[in-house]
Amino acid sequence: MAPVLAVENLSVSFPGARGQITVVEDVSFTLEAGQSLVIAGESGSGKSMVCQTLLGIAPGAASVTGTRIDWKGRNLLTLNEPEWQAIRGAEIAMIFQDPTAALNPLITVENQIIDAIRAHRRVSRAEARARAVEVLGLAGFPEPEHRMRSYPSELSGGLRQRVAIALALSCSPSLIVADEATTNLDVSIQAQIVKLLRELKDRLGLALIFVTHDLGLAAEIGGDLLVMYAGCAVERGPVKSVLTDPCHPYTRGLLRSAPTLRSSRANPLRPIPGQMPKPGSVGAGSPFRSRCPVVVDGVCEAQRAGWTSAGPGHDVACHRFALEGREGLR
Template sequence: MSTPLLSVTNLSTSFFTSRGEVKAVRGVSFELRAGEILGIVGESGSGKSITCMSLMGLLRSSGRVIDGSALFEGRDLLTLDEDELSALRGNDISMIFQDPMTSLNPTLTVGEQVIETILRHRKVSRSEARARAIELFELVRIPSAAKRLRSYPHEFSGGMRQRVMIAIALACDPKLLIADEPTTALDVTIQRQILALLKELQGRLGMAVILITHDLGVIAETADRVLVMYGGMVMEEGPVRELFARPSHPYTQGLLASIPDLRDDTHHRLTPIPGSPPDMLRPPKGCPFAPRCAHAMAQCNAALPPLYDAGPAHRARCWLHHPEAPRVAGITAELVPA
């Protein structure tokens, strides 16, 4: 098997506030291979975005990585200084943020913002950078590409602004693209267009992608593998088809039960997950999902479960997968006698 492009081990990130230490990310580990799309899904506050902000060195001043490593092509991103990270950002690793209107500079034309990215990382003339910007606008299907270089962000629709952000992210042919909720502010039709464009470009350019979202439907259509995060931790991970066919953690099951299935003609009441996410100022000693879990046992509150094998390349952080745990249909269904 090929060496991972990115290998994250035991990543832990905290924010130090006037109220105390907020443990936002706790021991997250995963690997990403070249050309792979990894989805990271979970409720707001689960640690999805902070995980990737930690890798990029983009934490707010109160945030600090307190443990772990993140090897990108053999270099630990967490040990690089600001100059070294700045040379990587926008070049080998690029990021698309949630809201393109606040990410783009309103005082510069969109063309200038693409051109300055190219000039920052490539030894080319300004005319060559402009030609590359036009090529990128055509790649992301912005009509009248050469003319629109002279436009300002407010002259574009939300979907077109997101296409500009994708063009900037692709300007230097990155090996890894991180897309943080890239369709949140867009209507459903434009969402589908942007996701289809991202998947097409990923296939054409061969880059790896980390797709952060709260929408399992987006993950199902786009990703190859998925991490399900909750309470700053990975609760379940595996190939998308395997995880959707056999969700093996109660939290993943709860997420799936709370979204409508448009393939089903019958009407079913959606089942919300009761309760609230944990307070990360005082994270629980045991499983962070235990207070909201219908299957919680005494052991769930007493100790944090490890990641158990739940199928081919599929793992779940749940005590129900312990050999001596009760069998629960739908979670440990393969162990339930016929």
């Protein structure tokens, strides 16, 4: 199947005191209908910035460049604001981390969804209202006909996030971008929302981009995984393949520092030493070189690593792996 979304060599930079500061560099991926892509990384990895460029909501000062962001045959990099408005919410929708900030506190749930639908579709209020009931039902919002007149403040955090999901679904988008959409929720609500997103993806044939810092959540979402570090993509492949056979020193470091339900002190977590480089200070070499236990002397400082295959659909950008394979990672 042809991909609905193909991002080629996306870069985002901001003007700084000493020239442009690059926060996303040369990121590429593709996504098909009904498939999911998890973008994982820590704060400052550029994962949220990638999401924002897919909706044309990157801050005004950002310079977004790249070969192409192909969306159903159109190049998103060349759109102007009216063209974005026709796509944003209608074809590509986003679910944010904080549903309290994403919803208008002064407008009822019902009217927020009706407004969103009527911004994109020429339908009557009654038709839009019927659609609102339908999408709230899809999002697992209980008794939508009765409770949709509530204000966001009258709902729990989990229900607010379901409203945000209903809002995202309201115009039948082909792609939903969820940026840390479950981070603020209680674990049991988080599990429900993750299950809901997976079901909606399968049932409606949605493409889903799920951004998270939690590798456990990446495993629950499934599909493909893109690991980002300091603005660069360092490893990509099927979630299961990347998490059970990580081949980039950063992915391996992340997995060693993340506790699981099987962790115990007999097998201590090993934190990654040091800190992520500040934006703009990465330079020419491998972004992870300052913290990497398997640096290739003279190579990692000099240039970025290209992609090396580590299995079916699984690629790694690491000089050490390119030279010695899994043996070189110890």
